[in-house]
Amino acid sequence: MSISTVAEPLTAGLVAEDGSRVSRRLFFDDAVYEEERRRIFERTWLFVGHESQIPDAGDFIASSMGEEPVLVSRGIDGSVSVVVNSCTHRGTKLCDVDRGNASTLTCPYHGWQFALDGRLLGVPRFAAYLGELDKSDRSLHRPRVETFLGLIFATFDLGGPTLREYLGDDLIFYLEATFDRDGTGTSVVAGIHRWHIACNWKLPCENQAGDLYHPDVSHVAALSLGGDSVSASLDPGVQVTTSEGHAMVVRTMPEGTPPADLVPGGNAGVDWFTGRHELVEERLGAERSLIVPIAGNVFPNFSMLPSVFSIRVNHPRGPMGTEVWAYCLVPSAAPPEVREQIHGYYQVTFGPGGLVEEEDGENWIGMTNGASTARTDPRPLHIGMGLGTEYTDERVPGSVAPLFTEHNQREFYKTWQRWMDRP
Amino acid sequence: MDGPAVTAATTGAATTDVVALDLEIARFLYREAALLDDRRWDDWLALWAEDGHYSVPIRRDVEGDDSWGRPVEECFGGPGELHYVDEPFLVASVRVAKLKTGKAWAEQPPSHTTRLITNVHVLDDPDGEPDGDEVLVHSNFLVHRTRGATHQEQFVGTRRDRLRRSDDGWRIAGRRVFLNTSVLGVANLQLFF
Numbered sequence: 001m002s003i004s005t006v007a008e009p010l011t012a013g014l015v016a017e018d019g020s021r022v023s024r025r026l027f028f029d030d031a032v033y034e035e036e037r038r039r040i041f042e043r044t045w046l047f048v049g050h051e052s053q054i055p056d057a058g059d060f061i062a063s064s065m066g067e068e069p070v071l072v073s074r075g076i077d078g079s080v081s082v083v084v085n086s087c088t089h090r091g092t093k094l095c096d097v098d099r100g101n102a103s104t105l106t107c108p109y110h111g112w113q114f115a116l117d118g119r120l121l122g123v124p125r126f127a128a129y130l131g132e133l134d135k136s137d138r139s140l141h142r143p144r145v146e147t148f149l150g151l152i153f154a155t156f157d158l159g160g161p162t163l164r165e166y167l168g169d170d171l172i173f174y175l176e177a178t179f180d181r182d183g184t185g186t187s188v189v190a191g192i193h194r195w196h197i198a199c200n201w202k203l204p205c206e207n208q209a210g211d212l213y214h215p216d217v218s219h220v221a222a223l224s225l226g227g228d229s230v231s232a233s234l235d236p237g238v239q240v241t242t243s244e245g246h247a248m249v250v251r252t253m254p255e256g257t258p259p260a261d262l263v264p265g266g267n268a269g270v271d272w273f274t275g276r277h278e279l280v281e282e283r284l285g286a287e288r289s290l291i292v293p294i295a296g297n298v299f300p301n302f303s304m305l306p307s308v309f310s311i312r313v314n315h316p317r318g319p320m321g322t323e324v325w326a327y328c329l330v331p332s333a334a335p336p337e338v339r340e341q342i343h344g345y346y347q348v349t350f351g352p353g354g355l356v357e358e359e360d361g362e363n364w365i366g367m368t369n370g371a372s373t374a375r376t377d378p379r380p381l382h383i384g385m386g387l388g389t390e391y392t393d394e395r396v397p398g399s400v401a402p403l404f405t406e407h408n409q410r411e412f413y414k415t416w417q418r419w420m421d422r423p
Numbered sequence: 424m425d426g427p428a429v430t431a432a433t434t435g436a437a438t439t440d441v442v443a444l445d446l447e448i449a450r451f452l453y454r455e456a457a458l459l460d461d462r463r464w465d466d467w468l469a470l471w472a473e474d475g476h477y478s479v480p481i482r483r484d485v486e487g488d489d490s491w492g493r494p495v496e497e498c499f500g501g502p503g504e505l506h507y508v509d510e511p512f513l514v515a516s517v518r519v520a521k522l523k524t525g526k527a528w529a530e531q532p533p534s535h536t537t538r539l540i541t542n543v544h545v546l547d548d549p550d551g552e553p554d555g556d557e558v559l560v561h562s563n564f565l566v567h568r569t570r571g572a573t574h575q576e577q578f579v580g581t582r583r584d585r586l587r588r589s590d591d592g593w594r595i596a597g598r599r600v601f602l603n604t605s606v607l608g609v610a611n612l613q614l615f616f
Contacts, residue, residue, distance in 0.1 A: 060486075098605070100486020191481050191505030195607035221527040225520055323606065328505055343505070353479065353508045353612035355521060361610030362529040369573075 011035050015417040019410025020387050021380035026416075027200040028372035033319035040300050040419050041066030045146075045153040045166045047302035047313050048072050048082055050327065052150060052187035058101045060116060063325075064315055065143065065154060071095055071105070072145075072152060073116040080147055081117040082154040083140035088112075088120065094140075098192075105140075118142045148172075149179040150186060151302075151311075167298065168244040170397035176284065177250075178293045178306050181264075182276045182331060183283035188311070189328040189343050193351040196323050199364030200371075201301055201316035202416070204324065207360065208303035208312075209247035210239045210295050210408040213385065215356075218363055222355045234294060239408045240398040245415030247408040248296040252396055255290065262292055265307035268345035269338035276333075287395060297408075299415050308356075309346045320368050326351055383409050432547065441545065448560050448586065449543040451593045456538035456564075459615055464519040467615075472587055472594040475512035479616065481505060482605040495581060495601050507602075507612055512595075515615070522613075529611050534570035536614060541565075546583075556588040557596060564616060568609075576609045578602060582616065 011032055014023040025032050048063040049072045060073035062085065069085040071094070085094050087107040094105045094114070104121060105114045113122040118140035123133065143154040146163035153163050160166075167175065179186050197204070207214070212234060215223065240248045253262060259277035263270050281289045296304040301314045312326035328346045330339050350357040371381075386405025393400050401407030431437065437445075458467040480499035500506065521527050541563045548559040566578040585597035600616040 095486070096484075097486045098484040102486055189505050190503070191483075191500045193481070193505060193507065194605065195609060197610045218528065221521045221524040224524055224526070225517060340503075343503075344510075347506060347508070348510060348514060351505075351507065352607055352609070355518065358611040358613045359527065359529045365610060 009035065009039075009420060011039075011417075011420045014420075015413040016380065017414075018387060019414040020382070020384040020406075022383055022413050023380050024371040024375055024377070026202060026371075026413075027368050028319050028375075030319055033316070035420060036316070037066055039422065040416070041068075041316065042156045043160065043422075044157075044300055044419065045155045045163050045298075046300075047151060047298070047311075048145075048154050049152045050150055050188045050311075051080065051147060051152060052332070053099070054080070056101065058103055058116065059099070060095075060102060061099045062095065062097065065156065066316055069093060070143070070154065071116070072154075075117055080145055080152055082143050082145040082152075083114075083116075083118040084143070086141070088138040088140060112138075114140055149175060151179065153302075166244060167246065168242050171242040171244065171246045171248070171298070173288070173397050174240070174242075174248045174250065174291070174293055174296065177288055177291050178296075178304060179329075180283065182279040182333065184279075184331065184333040186329050187332045189330060189339070193312075193326040194323060195352040195361075196317065196321060197361040197364055198320055199322050199361065199368040200319060201314045201322045202412075203364040203367055204314040204322060204360070205297050205299075205301050205303060206409045206412045207364070208295055208305060208314075209297035209412050210249035211406075212237070212239075212249065212403050213406070214363070218359045219356050221359070222349075225355070234403060237294060237403040238393075238396060239401045239403060239405060240396055241408055241411035242398040244299070245411060245418070246296070246298045247412060248398070249294040249403070249408070250396065251292040251294060252393075253290040253292060257290060262289060264292065265294075265309060266345045266349075268309070268341040269334065272334065272338045291396070297412065299412070300419075305350065308350045309342045310350050320372070322364075324352075383413065435544070444558070445544050448545060448558065448593070449540075449562075451586070452540050452543055452560075452562055452584075455595075456540050460536050460538055462522075462533065464522065468516055468519060470593075470595055471512045471515070472589075472596040473512065475595055476510070476597050477512055477515055477600075477615075478509040478598070479507040479600040479602065479612070480509070481507060482602065484605055496583070496599070499601055507607075508600075518613075518615075527613065529613050530570075532571070534568050534574070534614070537567045539565040539567075542581075558586050558588075560584040560586055566614065566616060568614060578609075578616065579604075580616070 014026055046065045048070060049061050053061050054074040057074055057076045060071050063070050063072050070082050071085050073081050075081055087094055089110060089112050092107050092109040094107055111124040115121055120135045120138045143156050144158055145154045148163055237249060237251045260274045263273035293306040303312050309329050310326055311329050312324055315323040317323050328343055330342050349355055383406045386401055386407060389405055390399045390401040390407055455470055482499055522530055543562045546559045546561050551557055563581045568576045580600060580602040583599045584595060587594045587596040
């Protein structure tokens with residue numbers, strides 16, 4: 001009999017209890033990153049794609065869960081499957097394209113053939129296995145998959161909470177106001193902005209969780225070309241962290257606000273959005289129609305920027321690398337000219353060539369390098385703005401704080417620490 | 424059995440007039456690249472036609488959609504699909520205005536670029552008017568960008584330019600940039616190709 005001892009995780013205590021101090025090791029350390037892969041990316045629900053990317057039976061897209069390549073597909077019965085993109089024979093990557101339509105997946109090495117839902121259908125020279133090979137035991141590895149308002153999530157934790165439990169009712173309150181505002185849902189424009197930033201994956205996530213402290217400084221060049229300062233354009237805004245540790249930034253408009261001031265972002269499609277206000281009130285209720293989502297992050301790495309019509313995943317690629325996959329989100333009912341305006345507005349402001357977003361990557365690279373090169377400073381990083389200012393407000397479910405605080409960042413790192421500490 | 428057709432389109436056989444035009448266009452594109460490398464933004468903007476359009480589409484990698492024999496345009500996302508950049512030339516002047524604020528931090532201090540422009544030749548233009556004042560031009564590029572002590576990046580691809588003859592030389596009426604990579608290895612695209 002062997003005796004095993006349960007050691008404290010090597011990541012214990014890296015985030016202060018109140019979230020206001022965070023160790024630099026979170027942003028460059030290989031050992032911390034390995035633990036994150038196991039404790040976060042193999043246990044949480046991860047965004048893998050949008051249902052509008054796979055409308056027809058046999059449609060599939062390549063995606064990834066953490067660093068693991070997966071394929072997301074639509075079955076003949078309309079259901080969505082997610083399988084790990086690696087042959088169960090010798091591990092070869094099965095599929096090297098971004099998307100397509102197929103009835104089966106054939107391994108390019110020895111020709112094992114799988115259904116899109118992962119069942120092993122055919123093995124060349126099967127008789128040569130002399131009965132040793134049980135096909136039913138060699139299906140592709142299948143994470144659990146669930147969809148919500150068109151968003152497809154999957155998890156490697158086969159026995160954990162359901163997606164709805166993981167999101168939590170208070171986050172769902174905001175997700176409905178983001179992804180199904182007028183009751184007819186949202187879709188993504190074809191094509192994905194994908195680019196690699198030499199930064200730790202948590203930095204874009206906590207930024208999009210609601211760092212409103214940075215835009216007036218980081219994006220001053222773009223903002224000086226037109227428009228208000230961020231503080232003016234987001235008033236009256238608040239930060240919210242929900243019960244399961246997810247983040248939102250929303251504007252809470254006063255009763256009697258004209259519908260034209262309740263549209264998601266910029267001037268894109270403003271008349272069309274305004275004309276749909278009755279539908280929005282019907283779907284969300286009069287009170288919730290006054291909540292305008294700006295940004296947010298579903299822990300760990302699914303970020304939302306509804307104010308510029310974007311959703312994105314910040315895929316980890318090693319402790320000092322992130323591959324951003326950014327999509328443009330449009331209301332499914334939008335007519336072509338509104339779709340075009342939304343698409344154009346997102347594209348000129350955000351994405352790797354966006355006038356606003358161009359500066360962000362540079363900051364996160366600087367933070368990642370700064371953490372790794374200045375590792376001798378014993379003081380953890382400072383995330384203390386507005387500590388203790390959080391409150392509750394029945395109109396805005398969750399833990400609420402003023403816009404210019406680091407509330408959502410503290411809560412992001414506290415959520416991170418909770419997942420890292422969980423046995 | 425008949426072999427593949429050998430035509431001027433594949434061999435590049437051309438009259439001296441056509442070769443002279445290729446050289447004239449190449450000279451224009453080399454000068455233009457130097458303006459970008461030297462960050463002479465206003466001089467560069469002046470090379471554009473006012474109705475010009477600039478786009479950088481995204482490469483598609485789709486199952487069964489092999490690209491053998493297909494023109495490069497068809498291997499990239501088209502109208503209605505997401506692009507890295509797809510905008511009237513006027514937006515380029517906004518991008519320049521942003522750089523000139525001196526507060527576009529990803530270009531402050533500025534990066535250093537060297538553009539290698541090659542394989543320049545005028546193409547048969549299916550949409551062109553005979554004896555019109557526009558030509559369709561193929562060119563390849565390698566852009567090397569460095570910033571600070573550590574950043575080193577390169578972009579490789581091909582372009583299709585529509586150039587228009589004017590009284591004082593050529594103007595860029597349209598540029599489509601086809602990057603080889605489908606996942607960009609860079610933090611931003613704060614440069615022109």
